[in-house]
Amino acid sequence: MLPILIKYILAEKPQSQDVAICGWVRTKRDMKNLVFVEVNDGSCFAGIQCTFDKSVLNDEKIENALSSLATGVSVKINGKLIPSPASGQAVEVAASSLDVLGESPAENVSAESAELDIQAYPLQKKRHSMEFLREIAHLRPRTNTFGAVSRLRARMAFAIHKYFYERDFHLLHTPIITAGDCEGAGAMFQVTTLDPVSGAKEISSGKNFDYSRDFFAKKTYLTVSGQLEAETYATAISRVYTFGPTFRAENSNTVRHLAEFWMVEPEMAFAGLEDDMALAEDFLRNVINFALDECSDELKFFDAHVEKGIIENLRQVAGAKFSHITYTDAVRELEKAAGNKKDLFEFQPKWGSDLQSEHEKFLTEKVAGGPVIVTDYPKEIKAFYMKLNDDEKTVRAMDVLVPRLGEIIGGSQREDDLKKLIKRMTALELKPEEYSWYLDLRRYGTVPHAGFGLGFERLLQYVSGMANIRDVIPFPRAVGQAEF
Amino acid sequence: MLPILIKYILAEKPQSQDVAICGWVRTKRDMKNLVFVEVNDGSCFAGIQCTFDKSVLNDEKIENALSSLATGVSVKINGKLIPSPASGQAVEVAASSLDVLGESPAENVSAESAELDIQAYPLQKKRHSMEFLREIAHLRPRTNTFGAVSRLRARMAFAIHKYFYERDFHLLHTPIITAGDCEGAGAMFQVTTLDPVSGAKEISSGKNFDYSRDFFAKKTYLTVSGQLEAETYATAISRVYTFGPTFRAENSNTVRHLAEFWMVEPEMAFAGLEDDMALAEDFLRNVINFALDECSDELKFFDAHVEKGIIENLRQVAGAKFSHITYTDAVRELEKAAGNKKDLFEFQPKWGSDLQSEHEKFLTEKVAGGPVIVTDYPKEIKAFYMKLNDDEKTVRAMDVLVPRLGEIIGGSQREDDLKKLIKRMTALELKPEEYSWYLDLRRYGTVPHAGFGLGFERLLQYVSGMANIRDVIPFPRAVGQAEF
Numbered sequence: 001m002l003p004i005l006i007k008y009i010l011a012e013k014p015q016s017q018d019v020a021i022c023g024w025v026r027t028k029r030d031m032k033n034l035v036f037v038e039v040n041d042g043s044c045f046a047g048i049q050c051t052f053d054k055s056v057l058n059d060e061k062i063e064n065a066l067s068s069l070a071t072g073v074s075v076k077i078n079g080k081l082i083p084s085p086a087s088g089q090a091v092e093v094a095a096s097s098l099d100v101l102g103e104s105p106a107e108n109v110s111a112e113s114a115e116l117d118i119q120a121y122p123l124q125k126k127r128h129s130m131e132f133l134r135e136i137a138h139l140r141p142r143t144n145t146f147g148a149v150s151r152l153r154a155r156m157a158f159a160i161h162k163y164f165y166e167r168d169f170h171l172l173h174t175p176i177i178t179a180g181d182c183e184g185a186g187a188m189f190q191v192t193t194l195d196p197v198s199g200a201k202e203i204s205s206g207k208n209f210d211y212s213r214d215f216f217a218k219k220t221y222l223t224v225s226g227q228l229e230a231e232t233y234a235t236a237i238s239r240v241y242t243f244g245p246t247f248r249a250e251n252s253n254t255v256r257h258l259a260e261f262w263m264v265e266p267e268m269a270f271a272g273l274e275d276d277m278a279l280a281e282d283f284l285r286n287v288i289n290f291a292l293d294e295c296s297d298e299l300k301f302f303d304a305h306v307e308k309g310i311i312e313n314l315r316q317v318a319g320a321k322f323s324h325i326t327y328t329d330a331v332r333e334l335e336k337a338a339g340n341k342k343d344l345f346e347f348q349p350k351w352g353s354d355l356q357s358e359h360e361k362f363l364t365e366k367v368a369g370g371p372v373i374v375t376d377y378p379k380e381i382k383a384f385y386m387k388l389n390d391d392e393k394t395v396r397a398m399d400v401l402v403p404r405l406g407e408i409i410g411g412s413q414r415e416d417d418l419k420k421l422i423k424r425m426t427a428l429e430l431k432p433e434e435y436s437w438y439l440d441l442r443r444y445g446t447v448p449h450a451g452f453g454l455g456f457e458r459l460l461q462y463v464s465g466m467a468n469i470r471d472v473i474p475f476p477r478a479v480g481q482a483e484f
Numbered sequence: 485m486l487p488i489l490i491k492y493i494l495a496e497k498p499q500s501q502d503v504a505i506c507g508w509v510r511t512k513r514d515m516k517n518l519v520f521v522e523v524n525d526g527s528c529f530a531g532i533q534c535t536f537d538k539s540v541l542n543d544e545k546i547e548n549a550l551s552s553l554a555t556g557v558s559v560k561i562n563g564k565l566i567p568s569p570a571s572g573q574a575v576e577v578a579a580s581s582l583d584v585l586g587e588s589p590a591e592n593v594s595a596e597s598a599e600l601d602i603q604a605y606p607l608q609k610k611r612h613s614m615e616f617l618r619e620i621a622h623l624r625p626r627t628n629t630f631g632a633v634s635r636l637r638a639r640m641a642f643a644i645h646k647y648f649y650e651r652d653f654h655l656l657h658t659p660i661i662t663a664g665d666c667e668g669a670g671a672m673f674q675v676t677t678l679d680p681v682s683g684a685k686e687i688s689s690g691k692n693f694d695y696s697r698d699f700f701a702k703k704t705y706l707t708v709s710g711q712l713e714a715e716t717y718a719t720a721i722s723r724v725y726t727f728g729p730t731f732r733a734e735n736s737n738t739v740r741h742l743a744e745f746w747m748v749e750p751e752m753a754f755a756g757l758e759d760d761m762a763l764a765e766d767f768l769r770n771v772i773n774f775a776l777d778e779c780s781d782e783l784k785f786f787d788a789h790v791e792k793g794i795i796e797n798l799r800q801v802a803g804a805k806f807s808h809i810t811y812t813d814a815v816r817e818l819e820k821a822a823g824n825k826k827d828l829f830e831f832q833p834k835w836g837s838d839l840q841s842e843h844e845k846f847l848t849e850k851v852a853g854g855p856v857i858v859t860d861y862p863k864e865i866k867a868f869y870m871k872l873n874d875d876e877k878t879v880r881a882m883d884v885l886v887p888r889l890g891e892i893i894g895g896s897q898r899e900d901d902l903k904k905l906i907k908r909m910t911a912l913e914l915k916p917e918e919y920s921w922y923l924d925l926r927r928y929g930t931v932p933h934a935g936f937g938l939g940f941e942r943l944l945q946y947v948s949g950m951a952n953i954r955d956v957i958p959f960p961r962a963v964g965q966a967e968f
Contacts, residue, residue, distance in 0.1 A: 003754050005652055005722065022754040023722075024929045041753070042721030043652055074929035076754075102900070102930030116902055117920070121928045138713075138921040139928070141720035150721050154654035161645045168489055168527055170638035175959040176660065176706075176729045177673070177744055179966045189661070189699065191673050191706065192680055193733045196693055199684030209684050215673065215733055215743065216966035222660075222675065229622075229959060229968060236625035237526030237634050238489060238507075245660045245728065249677045249699055259699065260661055269525070270487050270506040270560075416586070418600055436601070437622040437968055444605045444623070445508045445558035446586030475659040475713060482663045482700035484713060484921055 007043035009081065013090045017081050021048060021093055022101075024142065025073045027125060028066075035066050037095075039075060042147050045297040049084060049092040050077045057096070065098045072104030072121040072142070130471055137475050138484055145305070148298040149472055152291065153460055159290035160243060160264055160456075163283060169239040169266055174226030176245065179218055180434060187249040188221040189259075222247035227265050227451065228385070228438050231414060234267035234449050235441045241266040243456070251479050255468040258457060260477035267451035273387075273396040273413040276450035277373050280400050280409050281322045283454075284371075288318040291463050299463075307465025314463065316370070317402055323368040327355075327377045327394065333367050334359050352378050355399075360406035371402045384428050386412040388420055398452070405462045411452025418442035487560070491527035497574045498565060505532060505561045505577060506585075508626065511609060512553045519550050521579075523559060526631050529781040533568060533576040534561045541580070549582045556588030556605040556626070614955055621959050622968055629789070632782040633956055636775065637944055643774035644727060644748055644940075647767060653723040653750055658710030660729065663702055664918060671733040672705040673743075706731035711749050711935065712869070712922050715898060718751035718933050719925045725750035727940070735963050739952040742941060744961035751935035757871075757880040757897040760934035761857050764884050764893050765806045767938075768855075772802040775947050783947075791949025798947065800854070801886055807852040811839075811861045811878065817851050818843050836862050839883075844890035855886045868908050870896040882936070889946045895936025902926035 003022040023041035033055040040047035052066055069075070076099040084092035104121040122136050123143060133140040140146040161171065177191050192214050199209040211219045226242035233240045242265040249259060266283075268275060291299065292314060303311045325333075334349035347356045355363075355374070363372055376394040379386070386395035396413035415421040421442055422432050432439060460472040470476035475484045487506040507525035517539040524531035536550055553559070560583040568576035588605040606620050607627060617624040624630040645655065661675050674680075677699040687693045695703045710726035717724045726749040733743065750767075752759060775783065776798060787795045809817075818833035831840045839847075839858070847856055860878040863870070870879035880897035899905040905926055906916050916923060944956040954960035959968045 002752065002759050007652065022931070024720075043723070072929045074931045101932070102926070102928070104928045116906065116927070117916075117923075118902075118927050123928075136921075138716040138924060139720070141717050147721055150654055150656075150717060154649075154656070154724075157655045157657075158645055158649045161642055165638075165642045168491065170634055171641045172634075172638070172958060173641075173729070173746055175744065175961060175966075175968065177731075177961050177966055178968075187677070189675050189677060190679070191675060193671070193673060194680040195674075196678070196680040196683030196687060199680055200687030200693075203684050203688040210681060215963065216961070217964040218966065220966050232622040232968075233625050233634065233958065236508075236623070237631055239527070240638075245657070247661075260659065262657055268486065275486050418602075422600065432601075437620075439601075440622060442586070443600070443602050444586070444588045444607075445556045447506070447558045448585070474656060474717065477659060477661050477700070479699065480701040482659075482661055482702065482704050484659065484662075484716075 003041075003076070005043035006039070006041045006046070006048045009048060009091065010044060010046055010089075013081070015081050015083060015091060019079060019081055019093060021050060021075075021077045021079070023047070023075065025069050025071060025075060025104075027071070028069045037066075037069060037075075037077070039077065040147075042141070042150075044151075045144070045148060045301060046089070049086060049089060050079060050095045051092055052095045052098070062098050065100050068100060068103070070104055070106045070121070071125050072123060074101040074104075075099060076101060130468060134470060134476070141474070144301065146471075148295075148301050149460070149464060149466065150474070152295050152298050152464055153472065155294050156287060156291060156460060156463065157243070157456070159287045159294070162290075163286050164241045164266065167239070169241045169268075170233070170237055172226070172230055172233050172240040172242050174223065174229040174242050174244060176223055177216070177220050178223045179216065179220050186224055188224060189247050189249045191215075191220045191222060224248060225263065225265065225453065227267065227453065228435075230265055230267040230451065231438070231441055231449065234269045234451070235445070235447060238269045239266070253479055255470075256458070256461075258469055258473065258476055258478055261469075261473065262456040264454040264456055265451060267449060269447050269449045271413070271450040272448055273375060273398060273450060276411050276413060276452060277322075277324065277375070277398055277400075280373070280398070280411060280452050281371075284400065284402075284409070285318050287459070288314050288463065292318065302464045302466075306467075310463075310465045313404065320370040322400070323370065323372040324375060325363070325368070325372055326375050330355070330359075330363055330367070330374050334362060337362065337366070352380065354381050357406050360401045361403075364401050364403045364406070368401075371400065374399050374401060379424075382412070384424050384430060385414050385421070387415045388424065396450075400452075402462065405458070408458060408462060409452050409454050411450065413448065413450040416442055416446045416448055418446065487525075489527035490523070490525045490530070490532045493532060493565065493575065494528060494530055494573075499567060499575060501565050503563060503565055503577060505534060505559075505563070507531070507559065509553050509555060509557045509559060509588075511555070512550075521550075521553060521559075521561070523561065524631075526625070526634075528635075529628070529632060529785060530573070533570060533573060534563060534579045535576055536579045536582070546582050549584050552584060552587070554588055554590045554605070555609050556607060558585040558588075559583060560585060614952060618954060618960070625958070628785065630955075632779075632785050633944070633948060633950065634958070636779050636782050636948055637956065639778050640771060640775060640944060640947065641727070641940070643771045643778070646774075647770050648725045648750060651723070653725045653752075654717070654721055656710070656714055656717050656724040656726050657728060658707065658713040658726050660707050661700070661704050662707045663700065663704050670708055672708060673731050673733045675704045675706055708732060709747065709749065709937065711751065711937065712919075714749055714751040714935065715922070715925055715933065718753045718935070719929070719931060722753045723750070737963055739954075740942070740945075742953055742957060742960055742962055745953075745957065746940040748938045748940055749935060751933065753931050753933045755897070755934045756932055757859060757882060757934060760895050760897060760936055761806075761808065761859070761882055761884075764857070764882070764895060764936050765855075768884065768886075768892070769802045771943070772798050772947065776802065786948045786950075790951075794947075794949045797888065804854040806884070807854065807856040808859060809847070809852070809856055810859050814839070814843075814847055814851070814858050818846060821846065821850070836864065838865050841890050844885045845887075848885050848887045848890070855884065858883045858885060863908075866896070868912050868914060869898050869905070871899045871901075872904055872908065880934075884936075886946065889942065892942060892946060893936050893938050895934065897932065897934040900926055900930045900932050902930065
């Protein structure tokens with residue numbers, strides 16, 4: 001039978017009850033006859049203290065087992081829950097038995113163990129660098145930081161599913177393997193079953209070797225976005241969202257980029273840019289509040305050890321009304337500020353250019369004093385599918401900017417006019433015939449529709465304060481990095 | 485502002501209220517002065533009837549718009565909700581205005597439209613073959629069948645997330661791109677930024693071509709399972725589950741196989757095979773009941789048009805206690821039955837061989853009379869990571885078999901003994917050093933743990949009765965098939 005999780009014991013504090021605790025030893029303290037063992041099972045941030053009174057137990061087997069305890073050892077402990085005299089915990093376990101399930105040597109062990117390649121447990125009780133922990137990504141969830149990140153990630157994912165489910169957005173699993181570079185969103189990974197080595201043999205023996213022989217009989221890639229497919233379902237069942245992995249084969253070795261990351265992309269029929277902005281604001285507020293409510297212990301830890309003040313900052317954003325400003329007005333504000341102070345920005349703001357991080361920061365902190373949604377960007381810096389405004393210069397795009405991070409969400413109303421969409425694609429040298437299925441949505445019962453994209457890891461960085469995006473995904477994938 | 489979904493109008497029946505309906509026309513019927521238009525927005529199975537009384541409206545613009553309505557046209561209709569005299573619907577809309585948002589021609593249209601490649605809307609009101617609908621997978625969610633499948637799929641996905649969330653299983657996003665063929669589970673797709681065709685040319689012209697130049701500086705693949713990575717988190721935070729895409733590059737053109745499909749894989753620490761079986765049974769019962777409760781309209785449709793009796797069958801399975809039988813006993817039962825009737829099975833049951841579909845069917849229908857969990861399979865036909873029994877011949881594996889489908893879940897207790905695991909890997913010619921991180925889980929604080937895998941599409945086929953697995957995933961990927 002499954003053991004009771006430590007989370008429930010600490011939350012419900014069922015005193016005087018017999019319990020069986022399973023978990024991993026975090027610390028052990030010897031005080032004459034008393035031995036205090038802190039056991040953690042990862043179900044919550046805190047561990048539970050198990051107290052062994054040697055004078056009462058008077059059991060050599062238990063004493064031997066106690067002496068073998070070290071950080072990382074897995075145990076099963078029976079005992080009774082009693083009020084704890086120690087501060088910071090309501091209950092502790094007055095232990096009556098101890099089973100060591102698995103050892104965890106504090107030092108390299110020789111003889112038989114050397115053959116089995118058992119070295120000292122890498123997670124000894126001390127501070128480890130993030131770089132070191134990334135190298136042991138299979139063990140890092142056993143630490144305070146990564147245990148907290150794991151729980152935060154899982155709960156935020158649920159918050160997202162719950163948010164959309166309750167609002168009749170249907171989860172849509174868009175394809176991972178795709179034949180089209182549908183958005184030109186970036187460099188793509190190829191997916192293939194062809195082997196260049198055997199291909200070389202065929203070529204040298206005069207045979208053909210081409211993609212008609214690949215698994216899908218053509219060149220295929222890993223998806224960069226599920227949006228275009230999401231539009232097909234939004235224009236059938238009204239409201240959908242995707243939550244799946246997306247990929248970029250870009251050689252960017254930064255703290256904000258991954259080759260594999262998870263995206264959330266809602267898409268709504270019968271919706272314009274105003275609806276899209278309202279959804280983005282409500283969504284962000286909702287999932288941030290979920291984190292504040294359901295991950296309070298984890299956020300307290302992040303606030304104390306990762307980024308000071310983050311809880312207060314998240315509360316402010318969740319409580320704020322998001323400002324709206326057009327790109328044109330935003331650039332005007334930036335130019336005005338830059339005009340007053342020549343070295344304010346590294347990059348001079350200019351209509352027609354992308355907003356830089358420093359600009360986004362200025363807009364949230366100095367202009368809006370909080371979250372701000374920038375709308376109606378020049379068409380040249382946005383994707384082909386965004387709806388053209390009547391000025392024929394700007395499109396119905398929006399970026400949601402938040403303090404500390406900058407852009408957290410990007411979205412748009414989609415072009416629903418067949419002729420305008422074909423014209424735009426042609427101008428960008430995209431071939432309409434390759435997007436025939438996408439254009440069908442405008443040929444048959446076209447409707448105004450809109451949606452946005454949110455990088456899940458960016459959201460997690462924002463909520464946790466974790467500096468490197470590789471530390472908010474279990475097994476990061478980046479240039480030269482595909483371990484585990 | 486977003487329109488109210490038809491789902492809410494039909495569920496809440498708010499009479500005498502003014503409403504604005506948005507959706508797509510399904511049917512139009514002319515009765516002298518009355519025109520009945522059925523509008524569907526995909527939020528629920530049913531559409532809503534909008535009634536136009538020409539004698540009351542007396543509006544040429546509306547009459548012209550009405551005459552242009554055809555299947556698939558998108559509309560916005562204002563009106564008042566009134567009790568409906570028609571059977572099968574409580575309310576209808578007494579329409580006062582009609583806006584055509586997007587046309588949907590019933591016939592190929594020439595002139596300007598030909599240039600835009602507008603042909604007749606493919607989904608005219610008639611029965612279409614599944615094969616045809618698969619070719620227009622971007623439009624098929626607009627049909628009754630695929631609208632129902634879409635809603636079922638989304639709700640079942642939520643049921644799974646909710647089930648695990650409420651039981652403190654943490655969702656884990658295991659990597660999609662992986663460097664190891666960790667399970668030998670099947671043929672894999674390669675992920676690369678090198679081009680195999682030009683690579684073959686390089687090799688044949690005598691140049692070097694190696695994977696140190698690839699994006700990840702080594703050969704990488706699409707994952708076949710997240711289980712091994714899930715074990716790393718289960719042995720840190722106790723309970724996790726994955727729900728992500730997995731891949732097989734197998735040339736199997738069947739109604740039960742996809743190259744890309746979604747898997748659910750829970751993993752629990754401090755758990756044995758009994759816990760695993762209890763979880764599998766409780767999980768299946770729970771998600772089937774969720775479908776019965778939350779998708780009743782969709783299931784009624786499947787019952788009437790896809791597989792007769794499926795609701796009753798699902799109720800039985802959800803209400804049944806799952807039987808348990810060992811593989812050895814199961815083979816004995818099968819042999820006994822085969823001994824009595826020579827041509828009972830195409831494949832003769834034999835200890836050491838996999839159970840065939842016909843055997844699974846016999847076990848559920850004739851031996852158990854309901855769902856049955858078969859345990860303790862010969863180690864030779866199961867994966868290396870399954871825990872060896874004391875007999876050293878069988879492993880702590882389980883397969884859950886259900887009537888109609890056969891195997892729906894496969895799981896096991898994992899080998900937590902380092903020496904035994906290395907011995908088993910060596911026997912199977914797997915290199916322990918390539919699994920060093922996986923073995924670390926047994927080196928440091930090893931614990932009994934167990935889990936299982938469920939193919940999400942198999943579950944959906946089971947619950948919907950859809951015969952072909954390509955019809956329960958939005959955009960199926962199979963040999964030669966990567967459209968959209």
